[in-house]
């Protein structure tokens with residue numbers, strides 16, 4: 354002891370240099386390559402943000418169409434993978450399926466992936482970005498017993514995903530542009546978030562030189578947990594459990610009770626000690642989607658009131674707990690028609706861009722080393738082995 358700094362949860366350890374994403378948690382600022390998330394969410398597209406994260410600059414219009422063509426070229430899955438799905442139980446959680454299928458991609462692209470070659474790394478990155486919507490949509494189709502829908506490359510990245518998820522062979526699927534835009538915006542909001550748990554997992558797995566598809570599967574596993582990506586699912590389940598606004602005080606009291614493990618899901622963040630800028634855009638998007646679909650959800654009212662009560666409660670004020678990106682996303686996804694279990698799969702789809710961009714950045718860093726934290730040992734001192742009859 355004494356030799357190493359004890360930093361559980363890595364609250365004060367910078368594990369890398371990175372030029373991708375900047376967060377000022379006290380001010381509620383999030384920038385990708387310098388661009389504020391609010392501007393990207395309003396004016397940009399997920400394809401453009403993907404290009405920006407991977408390449409460092411916003412694309413020209415030629416670069417954007419070239420990039421989109423490259424991505425669409427890779428949207429299909431190897432037919433053999435279709436049979437892989439059939440090995441899962443129909444009621445498997447989509448994240449379990451995603452983890453398995455993305456991990457299995459490593460067996461399809463094993464030899465071609467020379468990670469020391471930047472061109473090969475970019476191809477692996479494009480493949481992952483392109484195939485995630487297909488993989489996530491197929492996980493959904495499998496769970497509801499409907500046939501897999503092949504990608505249609507005449508549609509946008511997000512439109513194609515909507516069609517693969519909600520389309521059926523029996524009738525044409527028409528993409529609703531407002532829903533397409535809202536989902537694209539949700540993807541932008543989830544694209545990257547510097548060294549969060551799943552991204553750090555991808556970097557750590559990748560630091561040994563492992564296959565990129567296997568590394569992304571590790572990121573998916575980490576994202577699944579309710580303290581991370583699983584929070585969007587947990588937040589909507591919580592709102593459903595609370596139900597009506599009159600029951601909010603009871604749950605606020607539970608969240609404050611240190612003897613009760615209950616936490617307000619979609620609230621609080623390791624880095625943001627102010628309003629999560631992504632939550633602001635998310636709340637506004639709920640209103641747009643409701644207006645365009647001509648629907649409403651009483652849970653939105655519950656969520657708004659919960660937020661207001663929490664933000665005026667000394668416990669949440671003192672601990673600087675604010676709604677995070679996941680507080681409102683579930684309400685939109687559910688209005689679009691996604692079942693709760695798919696929410697984290699959509700997060701994984703979008704975060705894949707951040708994962709591959711961070712992985713590329715790490716591998717191309719000349720100072721890159723295998724990640725190998727140390728520990729403070731607390732076990733017994735050296736002692737001698739005793740035969741079993743002497744213990």
Ligand code: CMC
Nearest residue numbers: 579580581582584608616617618619620621622623672677
């Ligand atoms: N409800 C009630 N109390 C909370 C909450 C909450 N949601 N979040 C934190 N606290 C309290 C916590 O009990 C602790 O109190 P004390 O200091 O008295 O022990 C204090 O606030 C600090 O919390 P912490 O757990 O030490 O903070 P952390 O940085 O380790 O955890 C977090 C951050 C996001 C895991 C946590 O806030 C949480 O569990 N939130 C709910 C889950 C959630 O919404 N996660 C999504 C995060 S955003 C999307 C993503 O990046 O994946």
